[in-house]
Amino acid sequence: MNKKQKKVLIRIIIAFVLLVLLRFLPVDGYLRMALYMIPYLVIGYDILKKAFKGIMNRQVFDENFLMAVATIGAIALGDYQEGTAVMLFYQIGELFQSYAVGKSRRNISELMDIRPDYANIQQDGKLEKVDPDEVEIGTIIVVQPGEKIPIDGMIEEGNSTLNTSALTGESLPRDAKVGDEVISGCINMTGVLKIRTTKEFGESTVSKILDLVENSSSKKSRSENFISKFAKYYTPAVCYSALALAIIPPFCRMLFMGLSPEWGDWIYRALTFLVISCPCALVISIPLSFFAGIGGASNQGVLVKGSNYLETLSQTKIVVFDKTGTMTKGVFEVSGIHHNEMEDAKLLEYAAYAECSSSHPISKSLQKAYGRPIDRSRVTDIEEISGNGVIAKVDGVSVAAGNAKLMNRLGIAYKECHHVGTVVHMAVDGKYAGHILISDIIKPHAKEAIENLKKAGITRTVMLTGDGKKVAESVAADLGIGEVHSELLPADKVSRVEELLANKSEKEKLAFVGDGINDAPVLSRADIGIAMGALGSDAAIEAADVVLMDDDPLKIGKAIRIAKKCMRIVYENIYFAIGVKLICLILGALGIANMWIAIFADVGVMVLAVLNAIRTLFVKNL
Amino acid sequence: MKKTYKIDVDCANCANKMEDAAKNTAGVKDATVNFMTLKMIVEFEDGQEPKAVMQEVLKNCKKVEDDCEIFL
Numbered sequence: 001m002n003k004k005q006k007k008v009l010i011r012i013i014i015a016f017v018l019l020v021l022l023r024f025l026p027v028d029g030y031l032r033m034a035l036y037m038i039p040y041l042v043i044g045y046d047i048l049k050k051a052f053k054g055i056m057n058r059q060v061f062d063e064n065f066l067m068a069v070a071t072i073g074a075i076a077l078g079d080y081q082e083g084t085a086v087m088l089f090y091q092i093g094e095l096f097q098s099y100a101v102g103k104s105r106r107n108i109s110e111l112m113d114i115r116p117d118y119a120n121i122q123q124d125g126k127l128e129k130v131d132p133d134e135v136e137i138g139t140i141i142v143v144q145p146g147e148k149i150p151i152d153g154m155i156e157e158g159n160s161t162l163n164t165s166a167l168t169g170e171s172l173p174r175d176a177k178v179g180d181e182v183i184s185g186c187i188n189m190t191g192v193l194k195i196r197t198t199k200e201f202g203e204s205t206v207s208k209i210l211d212l213v214e215n216s217s218s219k220k221s222r223s224e225n226f227i228s229k230f231a232k233y234y235t236p237a238v239c240y241s242a243l244a245l246a247i248i249p250p251f252c253r254m255l256f257m258g259l260s261p262e263w264g265d266w267i268y269r270a271l272t273f274l275v276i277s278c279p280c281a282l283v284i285s286i287p288l289s290f291f292a293g294i295g296g297a298s299n300q301g302v303l304v305k306g307s308n309y310l311e312t313l314s315q316t317k318i319v320v321f322d323k324t325g326t327m328t329k330g331v332f333e334v335s336g337i338h339h340n341e342m343e344d345a346k347l348l349e350y351a352a353y354a355e356c357s358s359s360h361p362i363s364k365s366l367q368k369a370y371g372r373p374i375d376r377s378r379v380t381d382i383e384e385i386s387g388n389g390v391i392a393k394v395d396g397v398s399v400a401a402g403n404a405k406l407m408n409r410l411g412i413a414y415k416e417c418h419h420v421g422t423v424v425h426m427a428v429d430g431k432y433a434g435h436i437l438i439s440d441i442i443k444p445h446a447k448e449a450i451e452n453l454k455k456a457g458i459t460r461t462v463m464l465t466g467d468g469k470k471v472a473e474s475v476a477a478d479l480g481i482g483e484v485h486s487e488l489l490p491a492d493k494v495s496r497v498e499e500l501l502a503n504k505s506e507k508e509k510l511a512f513v514g515d516g517i518n519d520a521p522v523l524s525r526a527d528i529g530i531a532m533g534a535l536g537s538d539a540a541i542e543a544a545d546v547v548l549m550d551d552d553p554l555k556i557g558k559a560i561r562i563a564k565k566c567m568r569i570v571y572e573n574i575y576f577a578i579g580v581k582l583i584c585l586i587l588g589a590l591g592i593a594n595m596w597i598a599i600f601a602d603v604g605v606m607v608l609a610v611l612n613a614i615r616t617l618f619v620k621n622l
Numbered sequence: 623m624k625k626t627y628k629i630d631v632d633c634a635n636c637a638n639k640m641e642d643a644a645k646n647t648a649g650v651k652d653a654t655v656n657f658m659t660l661k662m663i664v665e666f667e668d669g670q671e672p673k674a675v676m677q678e679v680l681k682n683c684k685k686v687e688d689d690c691e692i693f694l
Contacts, residue, residue, distance in 0.1 A: 050689065054688070057688070059685070059686055063633075063635065097633070098632055105658060108658075228641075232638075278635075280633065280634070284633070284634040284635075287657050291659075
């Protein structure tokens with residue numbers, strides 16, 4: 001609690017004690033009123049002061065003014081105890097609200113706090129701590145175990161494992177060795193690392209992310225705008241109804257029904273209205289829910305750029321994916337070796353050696369699958385036949401590696417592969433030796449991710465890709481994606497998405513998920529653009545509305561579930577707060593609800609709504 | 623031009639009122655107040671001097687909510 005809050009707390013305690021004492025004090029008349037004025041002023045003097053200032057500034061519907069009128073009115077009617085108690089509970093409510101908001105503000109900022117405080121620079125054999133802002137590109141910084149990497153860079157010396165959980169929400173540590181690019185915000189766990197910085201602090205990943213998170217709040221959602229509009233009309237409306245309630249029924253009774261006007265009773269009912277007129281519960285709980293939702297999501301490696309996006313995300317019914325890099329790893333790997341007589345490893349060795357001088361992605365993946373350093377002296381007579389493949393002598397044995405054309409050219413009978421991917425046929429010593437299948441690997445969680453999405457209420461899944469039809473359809477079938485469009489140029493993807501946008505209803509939102517590489521136009525065209533694997537990709541962070549920090553497709557469903565939970569709580573709060581207030585207004589008008597119930601409608605609802613809003617923070621197990 | 627200012631205010635409704643007051647200040651194109659992050663983002667109209675405009679914004683905010691502060 002800060003100083004201001006402590007002061008209020010002390011005032012609350014004093015006023016409460018006095019109020020209890022006064023209840024048992026046998027005094028009457030003006031003395032009783034005078035005595036009640038002590039706790040009333042102790043607890044309410046600042047409200048009265050603010051109300052007065054509000055009148056001076058012509059802010060009549062200020063809640064201080066309303067509370068002042070309601071309580072002074074109650075006291076004037078002789079309900080000293082109620083008048084004071086209403087003020088007391090109002091202050092308790094305000095204190096709770098300010099405490100809860102302050103607390104969640106701190107909690108959420110802590111969740112998002114990945115800002116490194118310093119960078120270590122080695123100078124004259126000693127480590128010196130400097131402000132990361134002052135470190136220039138190309139400086140060597142030292143990161144000790146347990147410290148955060150302050151600036152993006154490349155490892156010059158040392159091996160370690162990195163904990164990226166602050167960035168990605170993923171707790172599995174990542175290995176880092178000399179030559180690896182590392183990003184700021186990761187925590188170095190085991191060894192001392194010397195890193196040559198490749199960016200300035202302001203351009204580093206951690207700064208970009210912080211910037212994004214801190215400014216995430218500038219775009220307000222429809223619900224938030226609805227509430228601030230509602231608040232604008234609600235208070236005056238209730239106040240005018242209070243005025244009408246105080247005047248019209250008594251006059252009617254007097255003029256038309258010939259009854260006694262009962263001014264006191266009707267004015268009391270009108271004052272009850274004023275107590276309920278404050279829109280606090282709504283106005284505080286809605287932004288708090290969104291704030292907590294965005295905070296909780298960012299802790300899970302899902303960065304949402306504004307509460308409006310959280311809202312749109314929750315209404316998503318159609319998800320469009322990019323294939324490469326989103327559903328598949330985007331790197332080619334050997335996925336099978338077929339029809340071979342010799343051992344897999346031996347065939348792979350021949351292939352890797354034959355292709356050793358080529359820098360084609362296929363050769364790279366062969367060499368990677370072989371996994372051992374290549375001894376170039378074992379390869380002679382390399383002949384590359386463009387568009388066909390390679391013929392070479394490995395350990396003196398002639399090896400041919402290439403496509404079907406190469407086999408035809410050499411007059412060797414080969415077997416077609418019925419799997420999808422790129423096929424490298426192998427002939428060793430003039431005889432067919434089988435083929436190696438190379439394909440883009442589907443991400444481990446991709447299938448599960450699609451199932452998850454369907455469970456989360458997504459009705460339509462579409463995959464767009466620049467790849468060939470056969471590959472695209474096989475991936476879509478494997479994953480259970482309903483619709484697939486292949487052989488698209490980047491511009492075609494935009495028009496496909498536009499087509500989908502035009503054919504859906506306004507209420508169903510369309511999300512596009514891509515890896516941010518050459519799909520920035522689509523990301524911005526969709527109702528909501530989700531970029532994944534965005535660590536280190538500035539373009540993706542810029543273009544997308546939701547950024548998934550790692551490249552796990554399961555996070556798509558998670559983001560949607562977080563959004564849904566957040567929106568559910570937002571609506572719960574809206575309906576609950578407005579509902580309770582309306583009921584209390586009706587009961588108040590009928591004379592059933594007294595000021596005690598009114599103060600519950602105000603403070604109690606606010607407390608419950610705030611507690612409910614804080615639930616949005618807990619999204620870990622969604 | 624957009625600028626972000628730190629603010630201090632106690633209640634969410636007051637933050638909304640500040641937003642309105644700031645929006646209606648001459649020289650301000652748009653303004654957003656975020657109660658949770660206690661920040662005011664002001665977009666100025668072209669050719670306006672932010673310092674002078676912000677003095678007016680502060681004055682107008684003080685009118686609707688006496689107990690607020692904008693750290694200029």
